[in-house]
Amino acid sequence: MTSKRPIFDTKNILAAGGAGFLGSHLCDELVKKNKVICVDNFSTGSIDNINHLLQKPNFKFIKHDLSEPLDLEKFPELRPFKVAFQGVQEIYNFACPTSPKEYSKLPIETLLANGFASKHLLDLAVQYEAKYLLTSSSAIYGEPVDSQAFREDYWGFIDPIGPRSCYNEGKRYAESLVINYRNSKKIDAKIVRVFTTYGPRMSLNDGRLIPDLVNSALKGEALKIYGKPDAASTFCFVTDMIDGLLKMMKSNEAGPVNLGSPDPVSLVQIAEKILALTKSASAIEHVEAHPFAHRQGSPDIRLAKDLLGWFPTIPLDNGLVQTIEAMKASRVISYQPEE
Numbered sequence: 001m002t003s004k005r006p007i008f009d010t011k012n013i014l015a016a017g018g019a020g021f022l023g024s025h026l027c028d029e030l031v032k033k034n035k036v037i038c039v040d041n042f043s044t045g046s047i048d049n050i051n052h053l054l055q056k057p058n059f060k061f062i063k064h065d066l067s068e069p070l071d072l073e074k075f076p077e078l079r080p081f082k083v084a085f086q087g088v089q090e091i092y093n094f095a096c097p098t099s100p101k102e103y104s105k106l107p108i109e110t111l112l113a114n115g116f117a118s119k120h121l122l123d124l125a126v127q128y129e130a131k132y133l134l135t136s137s138s139a140i141y142g143e144p145v146d147s148q149a150f151r152e153d154y155w156g157f158i159d160p161i162g163p164r165s166c167y168n169e170g171k172r173y174a175e176s177l178v179i180n181y182r183n184s185k186k187i188d189a190k191i192v193r194v195f196t197t198y199g200p201r202m203s204l205n206d207g208r209l210i211p212d213l214v215n216s217a218l219k220g221e222a223l224k225i226y227g228k229p230d231a232a233s234t235f236c237f238v239t240d241m242i243d244g245l246l247k248m249m250k251s252n253e254a255g256p257v258n259l260g261s262p263d264p265v266s267l268v269q270i271a272e273k274i275l276a277l278t279k280s281a282s283a284i285e286h287v288e289a290h291p292f293a294h295r296q297g298s299p300d301i302r303l304a305k306d307l308l309g310w311f312p313t314i315p316l317d318n319g320l321v322q323t324i325e326a327m328k329a330s331r332v333i334s335y336q337p338e339e
Contacts, residue, residue, distance in 0.1 A: 017094030019045030041065040044097045066117035087128030101207035107166035114170030122181045132189040134178045139168045144297035151300045195260025195299045199238030200326030217280035223271045227289035232264040233296035237319035240312040247308040258299035261312045
């Protein structure tokens with residue numbers, strides 16, 4: 001296998017699923033010092049997330065369904081990046097629906113993204129001797145036992161045929177692909193397990209807690225808390241998460257490594273904060289748990305601290321302010337505060 005090392009000043013970096021929530025924020029950081037190839041089919045991502053990047057000379061967008069193989073050297077728009085000579089140096093894999101509403105509507109596509117898309121991206125990593133990072137999920141652990149904090153050596157309990165199985169089992173399969181490619185093909189492939197993350201560019205009303213609550217508050221509708229009144233989860237702001245991903249890619253670690261906030265917050269408290277920040281008079285309503293819902297566990301992030309020097313730094317209130325301001329400005333919601 002011929003090594004295709006960088007022969008120019010900047011790396012070529014591929015962000016699969018780069019028009020999504022996390023992927024687009026990563027592209028924002030990568031394009032500052034690298035050439036970025038963003039690949040997405042818009043099944044769940046949005047052109048709105050990357051519009052501001054399209055005119056940058058170091059950013060190229062390719063619309064492609066990664067359930068099919070990807071030949072980077074056939075795209076004329078990538079000629080300025082000289083992919084045929086330089087290849088790509090890093091591959092980030094975000095290519096998968098992540099919200100309950102998304103993968104409930106796209107169960108087969110979710111499985112194919114974790115299976116075929118992961119394989120095709122790993123094949124590119126083999127072809128170009130690129131570093132590869134899979135953004136896996138806390139979903140691979142299943143539900144916690146009591147107040148358990150998930151460690152990376154915990155195998156978890158997952159229902160293989162339940163309503164979340166396309167996502168949970170898909171992520172497990174993607175992790176297995178990574179470790180077996182790493183061992184058999186001798187590539188630098190890594191795994192991070194992403195816990196609940198929030199911030200600007202989240203799709204509104206997509207089944208995830210914070211955007212749904214903000215959406216309801218701005219519309220003057222009841223904020224619905226699903227499941228038990230004492231339910232809690234952890235919340236990591238998107239810029240902290242991106243910092244963790246960059247540090248993992250730069251490191252010599254293979255993982256898996258947990259990335260997320262270790263501090264659980266009650267869902268009622270989140271709703272109350274959102275009501276205060278939006279100055280909404282909406283009520284909080286407790287409703288029966290959604291079939292796709294499950295109790296959230298907290299990450300044990302000692303590995304991330306010890307190996308990467310990473311831990312979240314953005315306070316929840318600060319992150320919520322930024323998130324709400326972005327959602328107010330969204331085209332989806334026309335928000336006029338009451339006098």
